[in-house]
Amino acid sequence: MSGPARVVRVANFVNGRSGGLRTALRHLGTGYRAAGHDPVLVVPGRHDADERYPWGRVVTLAGPELPRSGGYRLLTDRRRLARVLTRLAPDRLEVSDRSTLRWTGAWARAHGVPSMMVSHESLTGLLGEWRVPDPLRRRIADRLNRETVRSYDRVVCTTGWAAEEFGRVDAAVEVVPLGVDLDTFRPERADPALRERYADSTEVLLVHCARMSVEKRPELAVDALAVLRRAGVPAVLVMVGDGPLRAALVRRAADLPVTFTGFLPDRTAVAALLAAADVVLAPGPVETFGLAGLEALACGTPVVVNAASALPEVVGRAGVAAYGSADSLAEAVLRLLGRPEADRRRAARARAEEFGWPAAVAGFLRAHRLDPVPSTATAPVPVADGLAGTTR
Incomplete structure (x- = not known):
């Protein structure tokens, strides 16, 4: 795709105090905008909202809090999220949740939208932390990873270590390291x-x-x-x-x-x-x-x-x-x-200094098969569905 693209990103397990994922979503969104594209982030929250930030538009859908999680909320209403995605009309779909949102890969395929799942966690490792015995956790992780690979056009991992469990199921993934804010952190x-x-x-x-x-x-x-x-x-x-x-x-x-x-x-x-x-x-x-x-x-x-x-x-x-x-x-x-x-x-x-955000953004855009384009003004896409619109 040679022109500007609307990259709709969907993530669970993000809140105002979450760490690495929240930071990555913000820096990638800022980089997508700088490259001339239109990033839209859809996340769960306490209340509905439709806001604009330097890292792009953020659509918040009210979702239930996950017990004992310290404030994480989930996008659980599939029908509503599907309606919002349809109204947003993405040119690319990027999903940062390999479990509860896996169904969005099928939505993207049905709507002719290229899709990408970003693996921010190791299923094998998480199952181990939950005390699942080793042979069983590998079988569970392998089954779910096969389903993920079938659901999305591409899978991106941020390290070779994270990609290893996909290698067990002979799945090709792209490795794109994240970055660090070298100006703030020095x-x-x-x-x-x-x-x-x-x-x-x-x-x-x-x-x-x-x-x-x-x-x-x-x-x-x-x-x-x-x-x-x-x-x-x-x-x-x-x-x-x-x-x-x-x-x-x-x-x-x-x-x-x-x-x-x-x-x-x-x-x-x-x-x-x-x-x-x-x-x-x-x-x-x-x-x-x-x-x-x-x-x-x-x-x-x-x-x-x-x-x-x-x-x-x-x-x-x-x-x-x-x-x-x-x-x-x-x-x-x-x-x-x-x-x-x-x-x-x-x-x-x-x-x-080997991990600047510009390199990370360039890598993610390559994974999306997108090139930087001259900056153009993009008109807001109305989402409706009961969302209150504010601008920041």
């Missing part, structure tokens, strides 16, 4: 006064920045701190974020120097804290990309990652991979601290 954000708020000059400042939910394994960060303290390392920990496990984590850390900041909406404040840290911990075992870890690298701070995830592929030699135990994470922290500080910070930033 070493110059480091603020000595901010660091002093959490650690004195003799202490090692560790930061964990992620949603506090089961799949992120945040308890490993707390337990790794305990291991370090018992070994005589004067480490302290700042936990950034919120989620259903926060209360349990506060209890777990009762006798440790742990600060819980809650959700920080100001991205520059997050960047300042990441840049001030000595080491960032990313212990989640099922991360398929790990934007928070990449943001830490962009701030010049090395990362300890879970060897079972995709993050070793992303951080490269700018981090250390550890298997999922507190002892292993603590040992990895000591390995990083054993490197000269200037070297480890320089390596972290250099690795992040």
Whole structure:
């Protein structure tokens, strides 16, 4: 397609406080607009809305909250969503949910719309976190992945690690890495006064920045701190974020120097804290990309990652991979601290600079078979269906 295209993107598991997926959707939308296309994002929310942002139009459809999810809502009314998609008349459909929204692939095929599913999670890994036995979880994941491949024209994974489970079913997928905001997240954000708020000059400042939910394994960060303290390392920990496990984590850390900041909406404040840290911990075992870890690298701070995830592929030699135990994470922290500080910070930033958002946007457009086009004004498409229209 040579002209401007309306790229309608549909996602579940996104809310005002969600992390990597929300960040990716915004940066990709901004990039699509800059390339002359018309991105429209359809997401669930508390109330209906139809709004415009720098990253494109956002249509919010009221949906029920998923219990014990910390605020995630779902697009569950298929008929209504199908009507909205029909009115939006997409030239391309991009779906960021490989389970509850898989039916949209059939809708796209019936309407002659090229479709693409973006795999933001490992089904095999998630089933493992839910305690499904290994042989069974592989069979379940393989069956669902075959259905996904049959449903969409293309499947995009953000790392080779994420693509591996599709290889088990002989499915061809495209690997397109995401990016990082290299302007917001940079070493110059480091603020000595901010660091002093959490650690004195003799202490090692560790930061964990992620949603506090089961799949992120945040308890490993707390337990790794305990291991370090018992070994005589004067480490302290700042936990950034919120989620259903926060209360349990506060209890777990009762006798440790742990600060819980809650959700920080100001991205520059997050960047300042990441840049001030000595080491960032990313212990989640099922991360398929790990934007928070990449943001830490962009701030010049090395990362300890879970060897079972995709993050070793992303951080490269700018981090250390550890298997999922507190002892292993603590040992990895000591390995990083054993490197000269200037070297480890320089390596972290250099690795992040390999993942700019312009390259990610270009990769996603190639996956959509779209070229950049001269910018043209696009008239809003009325959605109706009871939506209230506002402009931002």
